[in-house]
Structures are given as structure tokens and as C-alpha cells.
Amino acid sequence: MSRDVKHILVIRLSAMGDVAMMVPVLKAFSAQHPNIKITVLSRALFKHMFDDIENVNFYVADIKGKHKGFFGLWKLSKALKALKIDAVADLHNVLRSNILKLFFGLQNIPVAQIDKGRTEKKELTRTEHKIFKPLKTTHQRYADVFQSLGFHVDIFEAKAKQHPLATVEVQNIVADATKKYIGIAPFAAHKGKMYPLDLMEKVINQLLLIDEIRIVFFGGGEKEKQLLEAFQDHFDRTFCAVGKFSFEEELALIARLDVMLAMDSGNAHLAAIYGVPTVTLWGVTHPFAGFAPFGQPRKRMILSDRRQFPLIPTSIYGNKYPVGYENAMYSIEPKVVVNAVLDAIYEEKKEVI
DSSP, rough: OGGOOOOEEOOOOOOHHHHTHHHHHHHHHHHOOOOOOOEEEEEEEGGGTTTTTEEEEEEEEETTTOHHHHHHHHHHHHHHHTTTOOOEEEOOSSSSHHHHHHHHHHHOOOOOOOOOOHHHHHHHHOOOSSOOOOOOOOHHHHHHHHOOOTTTOOOOOOOOOOOOOOHHHHHHHHHOSSSSEEEEOOSSSSSGSOOOOHHHHHHHHHTSSSSSEEEEEEEHHHHHHHHHHHHHHHTEEEEETTSSSSSHHHHHHTTOOOOOEEEESSSHHHHHTTTTTTEEEEOOOOOOGGGTTTTTTTTGGEEOOOTTTTOOOOOSSSSSOOGGGGGGGGGSSSHHHHHHHHHHSSSSSOOOO
């Protein structure tokens, strides 16, 4: 099929972390297939993730407005066909993208869809007869979709995104080149994936024992903003970025960090696509499910103790777990987190005892 394909539509409508995981795959695709044009179909918020990728354009899916519902998706498919698309790579495989697949089929446009490995993931997360083994990464599953269209993508050749231009306000946060800037994104969508805040306070305290360290907090929503502003008020040399910047500015700030400390969450993937050393903390989820941030070594993935909590991973998204497993992250000692962060910053490990 690849001989006839000059323009591929790539669909991934949400969520932020999953969209971010597309970036290294498209970076590799663009470098390895420079004559093929790509249009990414996603939410407007995510546009700036793809700014520096050659031959990649962005089309906004207004799924809450003019593209809402069955007839909205029909209008969308007609508008996309007018772009002279030859094939579709559906990296989402949900109801909306399946409806679009139906419409593209009526227009004789071939569609290749991601295999999410649902059976394997059920085997990995079930409580009885669990098959505990690493599954194919989401990045590779994305690359496999392009393979189905006749385009091999070697994701291991993907390069980090360029630093976005930074506003003066962003530059002022990370202005001192003699300091080390640590991003901390302490929240996650579900409690089972979130490091307890009392332990995170200990991590922050120990990191700030090093004079050159500065900490920037990331999160979203009013509740998280209030909590992180309280952290900012309590700890010297810290800054809460929540609500201070546009998403584009926040990306520019993340790209200039020395390290990001995050949960199994979208902020980890955003940092990784810029080549920022990224330390992730894992509660009831596990990297074996295929959602580890791109290009990060295993030593930067700090896991809850499976000897104490042998049913981990209990779910893919961290939303399901047995009673007691909400405390799984208490098995990760703050000093382990601190030393992983310092190891990611310094060539010679500077341990905090």
C-alpha cells in the first residue's frame, strides 16, 4: 500500500499522555519517510506538541462543538477527505474513531487501527493466574499501525523535540544557569497512582538540602493549584506553575528542566519527549503495561514493593485495586525517590542519607 500513500491522517483525540507518546513515533516517521505528509487529528490543546516535526500538520477536532455526534463526525470526515488523505492511522480505536473509520470506508480511504492488546492487559492485571511479563510498549503499538500501512518505523532512532521558544516570564523561572531545576508533578487521575503527599513533603525537604536546587510544581485544576500554592508558601526556592502559563508556555518550561519527577501520568510523557530526565513513581500500575515514558532507563522507574503488594498491577489506569492497595506507594521510601532524582541530575550520584 505504501507506494500509493503520500498523505496519512493520524487520529488520537485524547488523553494528554497518550497524545504525547505519539510525538517520538512521528519524529521517527518523519525522519525515516521524509516524502510522506502527516496530518494529526486531535484536540486544539495538543497542537503545540507537534510544532517542530517536519511534514506534520495539525487539524483540530472540535468534538464538543461542530464535530460533536454522528453528523458532526460525518462533516469532519468530509473536511478531512478534502485534504486529499490517502490513508488513516487510527492510534485511538474508540467509538469516535471507529465512526470515522466507517465514513472513510465509504470514501474508499483505508484505515489501520492500533491493537491495544486488551487480552494481554487483562492477563497482566487480573488477580488470579496473572501473567506478569512486559507487554509491547504503546510507542511500538503506534509504530505497528504505520507498519500495517506499509511504513516501517524504527522508534529507537527518534530524537528529542527541540525546546520551544520561551516567553520572558518562563525564562525568568529558570534564568539562573548555576541552579538545578526540578519539576514535580505530584498528582494523578486516581489515588492508586499518586505518591502520598506526606511522603512527597519529605522528598521536597531532602531535595532542598542542596542549595542549588530549585523546584517547580505542576498540576491542573483549582484544588491542585491550592495544594501546590500551599507547598510554595511552605518551602523556600519553590514555584507553583499551575494557572500561571498557557499550555504552550508550560511546555517551554518543562523542556528547560533538569529533571521531572512525576507519577505514571501525562507530565512524565511531556518531559520525556523533550529529552528531560524523567523519574516516575508507580503505585498500583506498572511499566510492564507499556506506558513508561519514552527513552527513560528502568532505574528511573520507582516501583511499589510487589512482595508486599503481589497483585500489582491491579489495573491499567490505576482506577481499580483491592482494599489496602491504595497504600502501595507507602512502600517507596522518600530517600529512594530523592536519590533517583539526584542520580538523574548529577553525573556522580549525590546521595541524601
